[in-house]
Amino acid sequence: MLYFAETGMRPDTSAKFFPAAAATTASGAAVVDTDPSRPNNFVIDYAISVSNTGNVALSDLSVVDNLNATFPGGWEILNGPSLTVPVTGVQLNGAFSTSSTAGGVTQLIDPLVDTLDAGDTIEISFQVSFTPNGNNQDYTNSVDVTASSPSSNTSDIT
Secondary structure, three states: OOOOOOOOOOOOOOOOOOOOEEEEEEEOOOEEOOOOOOOOOEEEEEEEEEEEOOOOOEEEEEEEEOHHHHOOOOEEEEEEEEEEEOOOOEEEOOOOOOEOOOOOOOEOEEEEEEOEOOOOEEEEEEEEEEOOOOOOOOOOOOEEEEEEOOOOOOOOEO
């Protein structure tokens, strides 16, 4: 047994699992889309980083990006999505929607290959062409990340 020298107290060893995750999104500035088939569009690059900052693997990793909510005027994936920082145990979802008219699959991670090991980080990048829906405005893209820890069968990490 280990004791703290100054207090004589034993450390609490009952909590062995420390599940935790962190996610960030980054984007470049929107630029005019130069493709003549999209004369009113703009192009923006996105990067999503998801890190397992805990000490246990996180399963059932879900990274959801609802681009329909971000760009209600319409959008299309030009490049990606791709895992620019790949890890073993996580793959992209091949059914992710590539445009606002291609269905509504917003889950970026393959639900069959979705475990992020402790200390691992993935980065997903893609480029979007979007149609503005009116006045000059800011577009806020948010990503929902959930996962399960070994202590639970539910999505307890958000």
